[in-house]
Amino acid sequence: MDDAQLIRQFRNGDPESFNRLANRWKDRIHRFAYRYFADRDEAAEITQKTLINAYQKIDLLRDEGRFSPWIYRIATNLCIDETRKNGRKKTTPIDSLADSEEAAEHGTPATRLEQRELGELLQKALLLIPEEQRAVIILKEYEGLKFREIADALDQPLNTVKSRMYYGLQALRKVFQHWNIEMEALYDNEK
Amino acid sequence: MITKNEARLLILDLLYEEIDKKSKSELEEALNHYPELRQELRELQETKLLLGNMPAEQPEQNILVIHPDRGGLQQWLNDLKKVLLPQSTLARTTLGLAAVLILALMVTAVASLHFQMSDARWSVTIGSEPPASQEGVDEERVLELLELVFRENIEVTASLIGESRALQDEKLQETAGSIYRYFENRRQEDLILIEEALTQLEEENTFRHLITNEALSDLYFTLQQ
Numbered sequence: 001m002d003d004a005q006l007i008r009q010f011r012n013g014d015p016e017s018f019n020r021l022a023n024r025w026k027d028r029i030h031r032f033a034y035r036y037f038a039d040r041d042e043a044a045e046i047t048q049k050t051l052i053n054a055y056q057k058i059d060l061l062r063d064e065g066r067f068s069p070w071i072y073r074i075a076t077n078l079c080i081d082e083t084r085k086n087g088r089k090k091t092t093p094i095d096s097l098a099d100s101e102e103a104a105e106h107g108t109p110a111t112r113l114e115q116r117e118l119g120e121l122l123q124k125a126l127l128l129i130p131e132e133q134r135a136v137i138i139l140k141e142y143e144g145l146k147f148r149e150i151a152d153a154l155d156q157p158l159n160t161v162k163s164r165m166y167y168g169l170q171a172l173r174k175v176f177q178h179w180n181i182e183m184e185a186l187y188d189n190e191k
Numbered sequence: 192m193i194t195k196n197e198a199r200l201l202i203l204d205l206l207y208e209e210i211d212k213k214s215k216s217e218l219e220e221a222l223n224h225y226p227e228l229r230q231e232l233r234e235l236q237e238t239k240l241l242l243g244n245m246p247a248e249q250p251e252q253n254i255l256v257i258h259p260d261r262g263g264l265q266q267w268l269n270d271l272k273k274v275l276l277p278q279s280t281l282a283r284t285t286l287g288l289a290a291v292l293i294l295a296l297m298v299t300a301v302a303s304l305h306f307q308m309s310d311a312r313w314s315v316t317i318g319s320e321p322p323a324s325q326e327g328v329d330e331e332r333v334l335e336l337l338e339l340v341f342r343e344n345i346e347v348t349a350s351l352i353g354e355s356r357a358l359q360d361e362k363l364q365e366t367a368g369s370i371y372r373y374f375e376n377r378r379q380e381d382l383i384l385i386e387e388a389l390t391q392l393e394e395e396n397t398f399r400h401l402i403t404n405e406a407l408s409d410l411y412f413t414l415q416q
Contacts, residue, residue: 123245141243163200
């Protein structure tokens with residue numbers, strides 16, 4: 001049974017349908033929020049708030065077939081609100097640069113990074129780029145949304161989304177170059 | 192041919208396999224024309240490949256999932272609402288207006304509201320009706336009251352002035368009496384002094400007269416001898 005059918009059943013008075021929908025989406029929302037904040041507690045809180053908001057506002061969703069961009073919009077807005085409300089970034093660029101440079105230079109060589117270390121560096125790199133670009137990259141690269149769906153989720157024009165994606169990837173590349181992470185790391189891991 | 196920026200957007204479509212055949216051929220043409228775009232494409236592909244190495248974070252087990260209790264009181268209330276409330280907007284509006292009217296009447300009854308209207312104004316009072324003295328007065332009555340107050344003020348002022356004047360007269364008479372007594376005493380004293388002086392003068396004159404008579408008598412007898 002797909003999301004749209006669950007929503008219709010929920011609207012017709014079947015409370016368990018929303019539970020099934022929430023269970024289906026909680027991991028995805030948590031994964032999105034974790035990549036946005038790199039913080040488990042923050043991700044758990046955003047997941048809960050997203051599901052609560054979805055429950056409270058599901059009657060406002062006109063097209064049940066567009067639940068995916070709709071719930072990602074809720075999650076993205078909550079992430080941006082949380083960042084602005086707290087007036088902070090989870091990791092400041094300078095600190096992250098310093099930590100990561102240390103990891104890259106004094107730890108294992110960049111060309112032989114373990115998968116876990118590489119993952120942590122990638123997570124830190126995401127925190128260094130602007131929020132709007134970060135959200136687009138996460139939705140595209142990790143959540144697998146189409147550009148059109150991301151545009152719907154963020155309520156932005158399609159070309160704006162693509163532009164954010166383009167500049168976000170360029171910014172990440174510069175960060176990787178700064179940390180001396182080379183493509184050999186990837187190739188080593190693939191071996 | 193498409194511009195560089197248009198080609199960059201298509202590069203993303205190519206990167207994520209969202210490009211159609213026509214756009215792909217346009218992009219290939221642009222890549223042949225702009226070698227730097229081909230380099231950008233390669234860089235973006237590498238970055239994308241690197242990003243794909245981020246492991247997925249598994250959520251902790253304690254994430255709270257909502258368990259909506261739609262079968263309880265809330266559901267019963269919602270069902271009741273669906274049964275009782277009309278579905279059309281017009282009917283809902285009419286029902287709403289009727290409810291407001293009934294509520295207004297109930298409030299009026301409970302709070303004992305009184306609406307009063309006159310030519311110039313209207314008023315609303317809560318509770319028992321206000322006493323007559325609290326009602327508004329017309330201009331003539333105001334003038335009468337003002338005149339009465341004015342008269343009373345005049346009488347009070349006149350009374351105060353009379354009392355003050357009497358007190359003043361009394362004090363003046365007292366002062367005049369004191370002055371009179373003072374000058375009377377002084378006159379009596381002066382008269383006594385004058386009388387004493389005259390008596391003394393008379394005595395002196397009598398004595399001088401006696402001396403003169405005695406001297407004249409001696410002279411007479413002397414001349415007769």
